[in-house]
Amino acid sequence: MMLKLLHYFPFIGLVVAENGLQAWLRYAPLPQGHNARLPSSIIALNSSTNSPVNTAGQELQKGIQGIFGNRLSISSIGKAPSSAVIGTVAQFQEAFGSSPVHNQLEEDGFWLSVNGSTVQILGQNERGALYGAFEYLSMLAQGNFSNVEYATNPAAPVRWINSWDNMDGSITRGFGGNSIFFADGHVVSNLTRAAEYARLLSSIRVNAVVVNDVNANFTTINPENIQGVGRIADVFRPYGVQLGLSLDFASPMELGNLSTYDPLDPGVIAFWGDITQQIYARIPDFAGYLVKADSEGTPGPLVYNRTLADGANLFANVIKPFGGIVMYRAFVYNQLPDEGDWKADRANAAVDFFHPLDGQFDDNVIIQIKYGPIDFQVREPASPLFANLLETNTAIELQVAQEYLGQQCHLVYLPPLWRTILDFDLRVQNQSSFVRDVITGERFKRPLGGSAAVVNVGLNDTWLGSHLAMSNLYAYGRLAWDWTSDSEMILQDWTRLTFGLDKTVIDTITQMSMASWPAYENYSGNLGEQTLNDILYTHFGPNPQTLDNTVWGQWTRADHASIGMDRTVSNGTGFSGQYPPEVAEMFEDIETTPDNLLLWFHHVNYTQMLKSGKTVIQHFYDAHYEGAETANNFVAMWQSLKGKIDDERFEDVLFRQVFQAGHAIVWRDSILNFYHNISGIPDGAGRVGHHPFxxxxxxxxxxxxxxxxxxxxxxxxxxxxxxxxxxxxxxxxxxxxxxxxxxxxxxxxxxxxxxxxxxxxxxxxxxxxxxxxxxxxxxxxxxxxxxxxxxxxxxxxxxxxxxxxxxxxxxxxxxxxxxxxxxxxxxxxxxxxxxxx
CATH class of the missing domain: 2.60.120.260 (Galactose-binding domain-like)
Structure with missing residues (x-):
């Protein structure tokens, strides 16, 4: 008899199939028994087509009809009792003479009051009002009919997305299909998906999207494409999402026919002033520029012996009159380190370049800092640059795209990783200095700050190529609004909105997701050794050999007897000294360095004893087996949900969990074979190299x-x-x-x-x-x-x-x-x- 293979085993579900396009905004009917007192009508206090308040009214109508089957009428005037009234505080005062909200709201904030069938949603601005509408619908979709009254404000004004979309339609690290914005060097004609994306982002309170890759193509800002990206901005606008652009620093030469792109050259300044005027003429609410310069071969001010501040302030000066901002990436390392020099360390680059310039950046410049000093690894210490820019606006750069973390083929729920950085206390000037308080501007009293997440949505119906990976995008928006939010509670909200209210489904997805990052860390790279995948071209599968003997500076310095980077001040690269004294002292001493960052800060023998009582090499052996076992257990856990999730999404996720289970074993064996071979130390449990089946x-x-x-x-x-x-x-x-x-x-x-x-x-x-x-x-x-x-x-x-x-x-x-x-x-x-x- 022929058996069906596990990759493609068909399952008959009990739920109507869904493709994932609606993500967490499905507005699916609630199970029987969920009854709510609903408003009798909707009053949206602005009926203009491009108004986010008008969008909010339509969203309320759509959502309530989808969840309850009731189609409410929408008007821009009417009486407040038994209605859902939505608008800005100013609009409410004009319509009704007074407002229940006074000075509680900051920019983008909103006030939500639910008292039975009477609902009031007031925003500080129209975008905030739309956020409040999505909040109310999220409550209803999760079966929460509580009476509430509260105001909420964002942790920071900048809650951006960085897209890595290219003009040819490809996406750098794009794992979910081609670009929803570009094709063949132009903006696509059909921007339906771009509008749907803006809707998703607005529901999680993201307020701007940089639509093109940081390795920018100068053609993005030619006249035709400025008009094209203007059309993207047009479909974003009703959702309160602004558009931003990445810039190619050398554009004055490539597009402007100048002989230089020196940021202090008058012709270069005039060129960028003209481009900025063209952009704002087409996109009056343009958010600002994102600049990657002097990194990985990209041009920048260092070419002309100018400072990074000179480069950033060039753009800041021309965009400031329009109210725009400049996000300047701190990912600068064109000068590739020499592996033969044991004092060399790519991790030092950000502080070396930017700390001397603190206070020299204009007030509308934000330095965008990757969460760790290297490059989105499975575990890194918080970038010390957050503690070295006291007079400069900063933002944290996160990555939803899972470039080094399984590329959305492996389930890895990222907020617990992000929280290790955001909740880290840098102890600047011996005072509490959590990274989350630095990036919001609160700690050093800076006017701007926030976050940017690299997100690789594509034309795939699932947006990211994976249904479960969408939890990371949802969680990014929720965290960017409030960095103290609980990762597990966010995940459970997302699960209810995405897959329904079945407790077994919620509990199972929660258990899988919360175990996923520790599992991936275990079977990829642990003890702070980085992810150990191929850094030369794919960043996907295991290849520990590529970290050493290359120019990229992600070295492990592994040899037959020892492993790890010595980043101490006393004997190594000096990286630990970039932190404030209390933190530097902790990382300098091997006894106080946490085990999970041991190999980041110290070069040790494989027989070095950890605080757990295991040697480094035995920890490798045990952790990789534990991680692979956890990934294999995900398959049965997901299979237990058969019939509780629609067929299409169930089978798609099952396929990926089966793949991850097998690839986790590939990872486990590759890493352990490599270190068993190089060290010659046997596995105490006798597993490595022994496969009786x-x-x-x-x-x-x-x-x-x-x-x-x-x-x-x-x-x-x-x-x-x-x-x-x-x-x-x-x-x-x-x-x-x-x-x-x-x-x-x-x-x-x-x-x-x-x-x-x-x-x-x-x-x-x-x-x-x-x-x-x-x-x-x-x-x-x-x-x-x-x-x-x-x-x-x-x-x-x-x-x-x-x-x-x-x-x-x-x-x-x-x-x-x-x-x-x-x-x-x-x-x-x-x-x-x-x-x-």
């Missing part, structure tokens, strides 16, 4: 297949895989099974390369038990950065559950090459019930 493909009887040495070696079990003799032939791998008779899960580890769709069959005693095509990358089933090599990015697994096996059975795998993909196989594993490979 595996059959190596190269040990099978081969016909049409040949052995292939995989590089990096650790990406394949036993460092060897098999490939077909040519890229157009069929190969077979056969073996007689010497396993105790029983029922097993039969899994095959193979490599899914981009540019080919090999086909495979698995036969037991010449009877087919399953088949598949290696096409998960080519068909967009998974959106991670693909690979054309046999490596840790392309390594994956397929499982055929519950296969009856008898000792002496003959197992055969038939592989048909296609394109560049030579039907590569790594190993077969037969797992008894409850056993994880």
């Amino acid at each position: 595996r059959i190596e493909a190269e040990s099978m009887e081969l016909s049409g297949y040949q052995r292939y040495v995989v590089s990096p070696f650790e990406a394949a079990s036993n460092a060897i895989a098999i490939v077909t003799l040519t890229n157009s032939t069929t190969g077979t791998a056969t073996t007689v099974l010497n396993f105790t008779s029983g029922v097993y899960d039969l899994a095959v580890n193979y490599f899914d390369l981009y540019g080919g769709n090999s086909s495979y069959q698995v036969l037991l005693n010449q009877k087919m038990i399953g088949q598949w095509v290696g096409n998960i990358v080519d068909i967009g089933k998974l959106g991670h950065t693909p690979s054309i090599y046999l490596d840790g990015h392309s390594a994956t697994r397929i499982t055929f559950p519950q296969v009856p096996i008898k000792k002496g059975d003959t197992l055969k795998i038939v592989g048909q090459a296609n394109g560049v993909e030579p039907a590569p196989l790594d190993y077969v594993v037969l797992l008894p019930a409850g056993v994880i490979d």
